[in-house]
Amino acid sequence: MKQIFTVEGMSCGHCEKAVTQALLNLDAQAKVVIDRSQNKVEVESEQPREALAQAIVEEGYRVQS
Incomplete structure (x- = not known):
């Protein structure tokens, strides 16, 4: 799921x-594409959205959506 x-x-x-x-520590099979200029992180993973967001937050970044 993307x-x-x-x-x-x-x-x-x-x-x-x-x-x-x-994100890869949470799901080694995840596909991650980052567009820093747009502040976008696209993740293709079977993990729940909340878990993916939490992994980003725990790294010290703010997730808006």
């Missing part, structure tokens, strides 16, 4: 890697 999140606070490539790794 989920799209608006994530605040990603300002560099390191941020993208941190968010990607947090």
Whole structure:
């Protein structure tokens, strides 16, 4: 299932890697695409939306949607 999140606070490539790794730690099979200029994180995963959002938040970023 594809989920799209608006994530605040990603300002560099390191941020993208941190968010990607947090999501992959939750679901190693997830496909993650990040568009930092649009503050968008697209995740294809079978994990619940809330769990994916929580993984991003625990990495220190704000999830708007």
